[in-house]
Amino acid sequence: MMQPLLMRLRAQHPDCEIHVLAPAWSTPLLARMPEVTAVIENPFAHGEFNWAGRKALSRRLASADFSHAYVLPNSWKSALVPYLAGIPRRTGYSGETRYVLLNDRRTLDKTALPRLVDRYAALAEPATNTTPEPRLHSTPEQQLAARTALGLPLAVAPVVFCPGAEYGPAKRWPVRHFAALARKVGADRTAVWIVGSAKDQEVGDEIVRLADGAALNLCGRTSLEQAIDLIASARAIVSNDSGLMHVAAALDRPLVALYGSSSPGYTPPLSARATILSLGLECSPCFKRECPLGHLRCLEDLTPERVLAAMQD
Ligand code: SF4
Incomplete structure (x- = not known):
């Protein structure tokens, strides 16, 4: 930001x-x-x-x-x-x-x-009309080093899922949706890697379980530096509105960004290669950590089919 x-x-x-x-x-x-x-x-x-x-x-x-x-x-x-x-x-x-x-x-x-x-x-003067997009560096050597250190295959272009969102459950796309998407993406043997912090480990395990092993859980196994380099060499990223979503945007990778209780108008991914999915319900954005209505329709109703279609656009 x-x-x-x-x-x-x-x-x-x-x-x-x-x-x-x-x-x-x-x-x-x-x-x-x-x-x-x-x-x-x-x-x-x-x-x-x-x-x-x-x-x-x-x-x-x-x-x-x-x-x-x-x-x-x-x-x-x-x-x-x-x-x-x-x-x-x-x-x-x-x-x-x-x-x-x-x-x-x-x-x-x-x-x-x-x-x-x-x-x-805008705090920099003179202000200009356009805000430059953030850009993080990741070299092929760094990407190779990250995969080697983690024992990951070097010649694979994975789809990376980032299912965490420190803020709270109202920003997290349901685990079963991530799992269904993993099965669809993995149907043609595309690798699906789940990236996140140690706090996302359980969520990652649950996705793997529900997806019948169609994904690899790397949550908590990578440093932030390695996570950056894995995302930099991914074919596409599917992410909740989180820090790693902004990392993926700043690496200029194809990205599908999923919004629940938060607003893409306030903190959008800053990349022309990002597709924002937000259902724009009447109650949204509520900016709550947990759904005050108890149904989480903003994310429950965002189907894996719709996310897959956005990945293929
Ligand atoms: S109130 Fe609406 S926007 Fe907020 S979490 Fe619930 S469904 Fe989502």
């Missing part, structure tokens, strides 16, 4: 250094973005204040002599460290009483900028 901002900054200031303060887990992702010079690990858990830790981090940033900070989260806590570090220009959207902490405050026009990616990209 924030890479297009980095692309704009890099285009405007080709010789600048861009350091990204981000959680440790995202380092492999940032390593695949050519705009990023370095990553500074954000040690704070979501919601954690930790005054001593924030002061220590601000001293570290102060010694690096940064000229400009872009603060993307809306919380005042996130604006505190750049302020304490004395970074001269601190840009971000107004909100959560950040009057002193930010000295380049912007007013967000949610109607003009419905997509999160455009909101971030």
Whole structure:
């Protein structure tokens, strides 16, 4: 979501250094973005204040002599460290009483900028009308290395399923639908690989069980880096609205993106090769983690046949 901002900054200031303060887990992702010079690990858990830790981090940033900070989260806590570090220009959207902490405050026009990616990209000035699409790097050598390390066949072009969605069940296409799709895709011996984190392992196992072994569960077996390289060499990806969906879009692979309680208008996959499937029910998007109506029609009624047709378009 924030890479297009980095692309704009890099285009405007080709010789600048861009350091990204981000959680440790995202380092492999940032390593695949050519705009990023370095990553500074954000040690704070979501919601954690930790005054001593924030002061220590601000001293570290102060010694690096940064000229400009872009603060993307809306919380005042996130604006505190750049302020304490004395970074001269601190840009971000107004909100959560950040009057002193930010000295380049912007007013967000949610109607003009419905997509999160455009909101971030608009922080770079001068703004342009078009937001560049994110792009992650993955070389053939990296793809080969990932498959070799995981003991996967090298000459296969699999269809990759990403059935996880950290946010909650209202963003997860039903397991039995993934399984039915695996059987259809695997009917001509196409390999189906399921990719996700350790938290998706059970879901992956259930898909394999219901699909009578027509898929291989790799959830929890790959690093994020390896997941990127497996997706980069896939013939197609079918994914819930999740982080890996955005990875697949940024790798510019053919992608079918499945939306339930969330909105493709807010966080769409940013790739011309992505097909968005969303039933657009009256109750949608509700942005809930679990279906408040208890039926999950937005995903239950999205049939495997329809997803298969979208893959073949
Ligand atoms: S309320 Fe509607 S959009 Fe929300 S989860 Fe239920 S079916 Fe989906």
